[in-house]
Amino acid sequence: MRHDREQARRRLSQWFDSYSADHRNTINQWFHVFCVPLILWAAVALLWCIPVPGTLFGPGAFAALAMFLTWSFYYRHSRPLGFGMLAVFVAFAWGTRWLHLMLGTANLAWLALAVFALAWVGQFIGHHIEGRRPSFLTDLTYLLIGPVWVLNKLYRKLGWKY
Numbered sequence: 001m002r003h004d005r006e007q008a009r010r011r012l013s014q015w016f017d018s019y020s021a022d023h024r025n026t027i028n029q030w031f032h033v034f035c036v037p038l039i040l041w042a043a044v045a046l047l048w049c050i051p052v053p054g055t056l057f058g059p060g061a062f063a064a065l066a067m068f069l070t071w072s073f074y075y076r077h078s079r080p081l082g083f084g085m086l087a088v089f090v091a092f093a094w095g096t097r098w099l100h101l102m103l104g105t106a107n108l109a110w111l112a113l114a115v116f117a118l119a120w121v122g123q124f125i126g127h128h129i130e131g132r133r134p135s136f137l138t139d140l141t142y143l144l145i146g147p148v149w150v151l152n153k154l155y156r157k158l159g160w161k162y
Contacts, residue, residue, distance in 0.1 A: 008076055008077040008078070009077065009078055009162075011077065012077040012078055012081075012148075012162070015141065015142070015145045016145070016149055016152065018135065018142075019135050019142060019145050019146070019149050020149070022127075022130070022132045022133070022134070022135045023130065023132075023135075023149075024130070025126070025129055025130040025131075027126060027129050027130075028126035028127060028129055028130040029126075029153075030126075031122050031123060031125060031126030031129075032123065032126060032146065032149075032150060033150055033153065034119075034122065035119040035120070035122040035123045035126070036119075036123075036146045036147055036149075036150045037088075037147065037150060038115050038116075038118075038119035038122075039115075039116060039119045039120060039123070039146075040088075040092070040147050041092050041095075041096070041112075041115065042112045042113070042115040042116035042119065043066075043112075043116065044063045044066070044067060044089075044092045044093070044096055045063070045096050045099070045108055045109075045111070045112035045115075046109060046112045046113065046116065047060075047062040047063035047066050048060045048062070048063040048096050048097075048100060048108065048112075049100075049105050049106075049108055049109040049112070050062045051105075059097075059100055059105065060093065060096070060097060060100070063093070063096065064093065067089040067092070067093065070085075070089075070144065071085055071086055071089055073144055074144075074148055077148075078148070078162045080155070080160065080161065080162050081148050081151055081152060081155070081162045084148075084151050084154075084155070085147065085148060085151060088147070088151070096108070099111070148162075
């Protein structure tokens with residue numbers, strides 16, 4: 001079991017190294033620090049808006065499932081980052097639930113779609129400045145790596161290790 005965790009941590013370290021190589025420009029990094037969490041929230045919010053008719057589950061069921069599966073990926077590769085992403089997902093779920101109650105499904109969906117589109121524009125501006133293609137164009141796994149890469153930047157500023 002410990003050996004598996006070490007392999008997963010090494011794999012995460014390799015993903016971070018590769019992702020960092022595509023994100024060396026400070027401006028691009030700042031675009032990512034702001035835009036990646038916005039894209040993640042927008043994806044959660046859009047999933048929140050998918051109706052779940054004929055079940056005991058209400059709004060947010062698909063978002064909860066996606067957050068759990070994504071969190072499982074993070075936790076398997078790093079417990080400290082997994083716990084950090086759990087906190088992020090809980091905050092996103094609470095905030096999205098509140099917005100859903102305040103705005104309704106249609107308005108939440110439009111807000112999430114606008115945030116999603118604008119944040120992706122920001123990402124591509126950052127990559128244009130960097131002069132490098134986004135990492136996910138070589139491997140879709142990097143769509144999962146971006147959020148923990150940003151969280152890991154915060155961890156390093158706080159002196160924490162993943």
